[in-house]
Structure formats: structure tokens, C-alpha cells
Amino acid sequence: MRFIAALVFFTLVLTGCKSTQENQKAPPNIIFIMSDDHAYQAISAYSDHLMQTPNIDRIANEGMLFSNACVTNSICAPSRATILTGKHCHIHGKIDNRFPFDTTQVTFPQLFQKAGYQTAMFGKLHFGNNPKGIDEFKILPGQGQYYNPDFDTNEGRIHIEGYTTDVIRDLTLDWMKNRRDPDKPFLLFYLHKAPHREWLPAPRHFREYTKKTFPEPPTLFDDYAGRGSAAREAEMNILIHQNWAGDSKLYPEVMDELGIDPTTNWDKRAMQNALNRFTDEQRRDWDEVYGPINEEFKKIYPSMTQKELMSWRYQRYMQDYLGSIASVDESVGTLLDYLDEQGLDENTIVVYTSDQGFYLGEHGWFDKRFIYDESFKTPLLVRWPGVTEAGTTNDQMVQNLDFAQTLLDAAGIEAPDDMQGESFVPLLRGEDDKWDRDAVYYHYYEYPAVHMVKRHYGVVTREYKLVHFYYDVDEWELYDRMKDPMELKSEYDNPEYADVVKELKVKLAELRVKYDDSEELDQKFIDMYNK
Ligand code: SGN
Ligand code: CA
Numbered sequence: 001m002r003f004i005a006a007l008v009f010f011t012l013v014l015t016g017c018k019s020t021q022e023n024q025k026a027p028p029n030i031i032f033i034m035s036d037d038h039a040y041q042a043i044s045a046y047s048d049h050l051m052q053t054p055n056i057d058r059i060a061n062e063g064m065l066f067s068n069a070c071v072t073n074s075i076c077a078p079s080r081a082t083i084l085t086g087k088h089c090h091i092h093g094k095i096d097n098r099f100p101f102d103t104t105q106v107t108f109p110q111l112f113q114k115a116g117y118q119t120a121m122f123g124k125l126h127f128g129n130n131p132k133g134i135d136e137f138k139i140l141p142g143q144g145q146y147y148n149p150d151f152d153t154n155e156g157r158i159h160i161e162g163y164t165t166d167v168i169r170d171l172t173l174d175w176m177k178n179r180r181d182p183d184k185p186f187l188l189f190y191l192h193k194a195p196h197r198e199w200l201p202a203p204r205h206f207r208e209y210t211k212k213t214f215p216e217p218p219t220l221f222d223d224y225a226g227r228g229s230a231a232r233e234a235e236m237n238i239l240i241h242q243n244w245a246g247d248s249k250l251y252p253e254v255m256d257e258l259g260i261d262p263t264t265n266w267d268k269r270a271m272q273n274a275l276n277r278f279t280d281e282q283r284r285d286w287d288e289v290y291g292p293i294n295e296e297f298k299k300i301y302p303s304m305t306q307k308e309l310m311s312w313r314y315q316r317y318m319q320d321y322l323g324s325i326a327s328v329d330e331s332v333g334t335l336l337d338y339l340d341e342q343g344l345d346e347n348t349i350v351v352y353t354s355d356q357g358f359y360l361g362e363h364g365w366f367d368k369r370f371i372y373d374e375s376f377k378t379p380l381l382v383r384w385p386g387v388t389e390a391g392t393t394n395d396q397m398v399q400n401l402d403f404a405q406t407l408l409d410a411a412g413i414e415a416p417d418d419m420q421g422e423s424f425v426p427l428l429r430g431e432d433d434k435w436d437r438d439a440v441y442y443h444y445y446e447y448p449a450v451h452m453v454k455r456h457y458g459v460v461t462r463e464y465k466l467v468h469f470y471y472d473v474d475e476w477e478l479y480d481r482m483k484d485p486m487e488l489k490s491e492y493d494n495p496e497y498a499d500v501v502k503e504l505k506v507k508l509a510e511l512r513v514k515y516d517d518s519e520e521l522d523q524k525f526i527d528m529y530n531k
Helices: 002-016 020-025 054-063 077-084 109-112 162-178 203-209 229-233 252-258 266-277 280-303 304-340 402-412 497-514 519-530
Strands: 029-035 064-066 118-122 138-139 150-153 156-159 187-193 348-354 380-383 392-394 439-444 455-460 464-469 476-480
Touching: 002 150, 029 162, 029 304, 054 229, 054 304, 054 348, 054 380, 109 118, 109 187, 109 402, 118 162, 162 187, 162 304, 203 280, 203 304, 229 476, 252 266, 252 280, 280 304, 304 348, 348 402, 439 497, 455 497, 464 497, 476 497
Parallel strands: 029 187, 029 348, 064 392, 118 138, 118 187
Antiparallel strands: 064 380, 138 150, 150 156, 348 380, 439 455, 455 464, 464 476
16 A cells, blocks of 8 residues: 555655656655744854854755745734745735634645645644645644643644654654655745744853853944934834843832833733743742842833933843744754654755744844845755755845745756746756846735834845835835945835835735735735734
């Protein structure tokens, strides 16, 4: 029976294959690793000023690092739906975390399953639906929890005690060891919740990271001059908009004692909910480290200036955010080691990415959403032995929109015509001359909503970024990416850039037509949102 299945599989794959050379090779396994809100600034292969991520770096050292990978809409569920469908948000419907996904859309795992791949998914999916085309899944409901998580599975909901990143690692390894079918290639999704807000590290990592001090970014005290109203009005400032309990990890009673008002109505609740989930042992570990931090804060708070308070909150944020990544990095190492041990490393493509980028204090911010670089760009590292040259960097503008077609192409499975991305397999092969994209399209919708980032769309080229903020404003911004990489001054009204603006507006209009986006659709989504 297995033999017949394998025969059928190979016939299917062979007919879909492109070159005779590929025909002779077994189809590659694919491991798609994605974490949630993992900023490229916090991966040492990109920059090691914050932390070391030796295991994630291995993927780049043995493969390719993309230095200009980006998303079409920098927010969780929309990005995930774009990855799965290879389509922009206005096509698949998941324009923000709230809107429903159009479930008639084909997602790429369905095509892998049909082509004979074994498929599995573990961790955080968060796009509002269970996955299709997945033989076995265990996914966190919604945003999921950092400790003692629940999972939705093919057989209903289960509860597992432990630290979520470690639990996801164990579920994945358990599948690899016990239920992977050696006669079939596999497509595995390894999806971490960390380092999503509210950044709760494992005890072994909060012990270590709360002792560290991190360099402040040059724009931590940004005054938002030189840009339009959107940057000024966004509610993402670490000092002003982070929760005191939920994010900075003050105990609610310490806030009361110091007379600190909650930032939001879920500020104290966020921390309380996290504490309530802990086992006695986890609670003891937590108090052992965060107790003294609270005690120390009680002493210094009364005499702190706003500037000192911002620095303190930034350190608190980084300690927990980066501490949460430490376990993600370890989990990547465990999986890579297992591939080596089993001899699976040779024929397995390993991808590491995040659903978007994130602000680590740049412009004084946390969170994402904006077309500005730290949230627009996303980490992307790919290892494909025998195909991708080890230790290479590629600076082409690939997008999460391209992932579906790329992985299908790599597996020799035909992609449907209506997918809107492009396979970047040529880049992975080192054939950059076969890639001619000069601009990408971006569209963010979730407004008015948490963090208050205004609706905007724009075009990004290697040199420039042109953005249109709309809905309650009609403002344009232009950034010269070469001269002003920190994006501190819009040149939109500078006459020296008049020609650039004109050209980019044409380009933007072309892209809106190319991807079937339009003012009518913008209005339709506003009307639906306001209903
Ligand atoms: C929660 C977070 C926000 C975050 C959104 C979306 N607040 O609402 O900070 O932007 O999720 O994140 S929290 O206090 O509840 O953590 S996303 O990754 O799902 O898009
Ligand atoms: Ca996210």
C-alpha cells in the first residue's frame, strides 16, 4: 500500500516538475518556522547589538539571509492569510485582525497535501480559522498563552502544562519522531507565539535577561517632527502607551501603592491573567525575579524624570521581549539538530520568518502596523542545501506575498494563476538576473483601533517610500531611504523631490491596478468596518 502511495506521489510530482535535473531528485521537505512579532533587529544574523541568536543564524550561515524582505500589511492575521493564499488582504478579506477570512480561498498547504505531501502544523496560526490541507495540527486558540497553553487540534481542544515555546517544540518533535511518514515528503509549520506582547520569558531566560542592559536606539526620544499626523498620533510609545502591569510587569498592588494609573482598562488584568495561569512553581520563579525588580522600582520611582522613566521602561521591555526570543532560538536549534541526526538536513528547506517586523524603541515605539522600515520589513532566512549557496545575503524586495508561490515552486507543484506574488526560487539559486521587481505595494487598514495607526497605503522602491494616509486625513509622505534611513523627515513637500513624487504616484497607481485594489474597495472596507 505504501509502495503504491509512493508511486502515485512520484508520478504526480514528476508531471508537475520543471527540469529533468529536478525530476531525478526527491521532492524537498519544507519546514516553515515563523514566530510572532520577531523584529529583525533581534536576530544576530542581521545585527548583534541586542542579542545572540546562534541557532536562527545557522539558517543564514548555511543558506541565505534576505535583508529587504517585507510584508504587505504589518499585522498578524492579515500577514498570515497573505502567506497562506499568496494574495493581498483586499482579495482574501483578512484586512485586519477582526475581519473574516474568505474561506473559499485556496491556501497553499492544500496544494501540498493534494500533491502527496504529509502536512503538519504546530503553534500559533491566528488567522481566525483552523487550517485547511493539514493532516495534523495543534494550534493555539487566538493569540494563545505564554504558559500552560490550550491547543485546538483535529480532535478538539487539549491543555498542556509548560512554557508555550517549549511545548510547541515538544509537540513538533513528537510528530517528527513518531508520526512522520518516511515514505512521503513533508510540509511542517513550526509557529511560535513568542515574542508577541506581553513578552513572558521562560524562567531560565527571565533570570538571565533581567540582569542585562541594552543600548538605546538613537530615536528612542523621537519628537515626531518632520512627518505628518500619523506618527504623532499613533499610540505606540513605550513611555506613554505601554501597560504598567501588563507590559512593564509591575504588580497591580505596586501600581496602587505608587499611585500609578493603569494605561488601558486591561493593564492590570493582563498581568493578573498571566499570573493566574501559573502553577505554584512558576509563580515562585516569577516572584523570585520580578519581586525584587518591583521593590527596586518602588525606591527609585518617586524621584525619576520622564526621561529616566522612558529608559527604565525601555530596558524592562527589552529584557522580556528578548528573553522570550531566547527560547525561540533554542527551539530552532533543537529542530536543526534533529534534522542533522536523522540525515534529513540535506533534503529539507528550512525557512525562518516572522509575521511582520516590530519596533524595539525606534521612534520611541513598540508594536508594528506602519509602512516605516522596522515594521514593514520582516526577517527571512532560508536554508536549502545543494541549491542555495551558504552564507549569502540577498537584498531584493521579496514579500510575504511570495512565500506560497516560492514554496510551491521549490516543491515542483504548480501554483494557481490567481496568486499575486512571485516565486523567488531564482534568488535562492543565485540567479538574480531572473528577478526584476522594482517596487512593492503595502496597505494597512486597522483604524480606528488599538495603537491608532491611521489607514495608509504606499509604494516602496529601493530608494524611496511614498505613503498615503487616508480616512480621517489626506496626507502624503515621501522618504528618501538612502539619505534618511531612519525615516525622520518626509520630503513630500520638498520641491527637489517633485519629480520623484510624480513618478512614484504613477507607480503606485499601476500597482493598485495590478493587484486589483481601488478607492472603491478602500471605501467598501471603511463602510464594513463602521457597520
Ligand atoms: C493585542 C496587543 C496589541 C497588538 C494586537 C495585535 N495588545 O491587542 O499590542 O497590536 O494584539 O497583535 S495586548 O495588550 O492585548 O497584548 S497581532 O500580532 O495579533 O497583530
Ligand atoms: Ca504578529
